[in-house]
Amino acid sequence: MSALRDTGLFKRDVYCPECGAEIKIQDGVEQVCSSCSTRYSYYPEKRIVSQLVFDRHNLDSFVYELNETIVIGRDSQGFVNLHYEDFDSIREYPNIRTHNISDPHARVRVEKVSMSREVNGSKELITKLKCSLEDALSKNGTCVNDQKLRAKETRELKNNDTIILAPNCDRYVKITYKEKFAG
Numbered sequence: 324m325s326a327l328r329d330t331g332l333f334k335r336d337v338y339c340p341e342c343g344a345e346i347k348i349q350d351g352v353e354q355v356c357s358s359c360s361t362r363y364s365y366y367p368e369k370r371i372v373s374q375l376v377f378d379r380h381n382l383d384s385f386v387y388e389l390n391e392t393i394v395i396g397r398d399s400q401g402f403v404n405l406h407y408e409d410f411d412s413i414r415e416y417p418n419i420r421t422h423n424i425s426d427p428h429a430r431v432r433v434e435k436v437s438m439s440r441e442v443n444g445s446k447e448l449i450t451k452l453k454c455s456l457e458d459a460l461s462k463n464g465t466c467v468n469d470q471k472l473r474a475k476e477t478r479e480l481k482n483n484d485t486i487i488l489a490p491n492c493d494r495y496v497k498i499t500y501k502e503k504f505a506g
């Protein structure tokens with residue numbers, strides 16, 4: 324076998340995907356198995372994390388790291404919360420109180436994606452989350468970068484996007500979407 328194969332190997336895998344022989348890994352460089360001559364590429368992995376940074380009205384901020392689809396709503400006391408879609412368990416309370424937010428108000432859909440890129444002639448594998456914001460038929464609306472979403476409209480989020488829930492209300496909620504390398 325001499326076809327170049329993209330194995331998507333990570334650092335912990337040090338065996339030939341064809342014959343199982345132990346192999347020496349060199350970041351981003353095409354590899355040839357000394358036992359069976361299979362050629363393949365090895366990509367070091369880098370992970371980008373996605374965060375929702377809640378602004379607690381200039382006091383400080385609350386950071387939530389996304390890993391799956393989450394709903395932003397509030398409880399009967401008016402406290403904003405983050406919960407999962409399928410069952411009602413609360414994930415986090417950012418400690419923000421407002422009756423201007425609906426329950427549910429908005430949904431952040433999360434999808435895991437990976438891609439390879441070349442840096443200085445070496446390839447690396449990037450894994451990240453593709454996140455999009457959907458207005459969940461909220462009473463007071465949702466804005467991304469000052470553009471109001473229509474009911475149920477979905478917008479893909481990019482680093483540093485500003486999300487405002489209930490933009491025309493006194494007790495609006497401001498969230499910044501952040502992407503950065505883990506580690």
Ligand SMILES: [Zn+2]
Nearest residue numbers: 339342356359
């Ligand atoms: Zn081999």
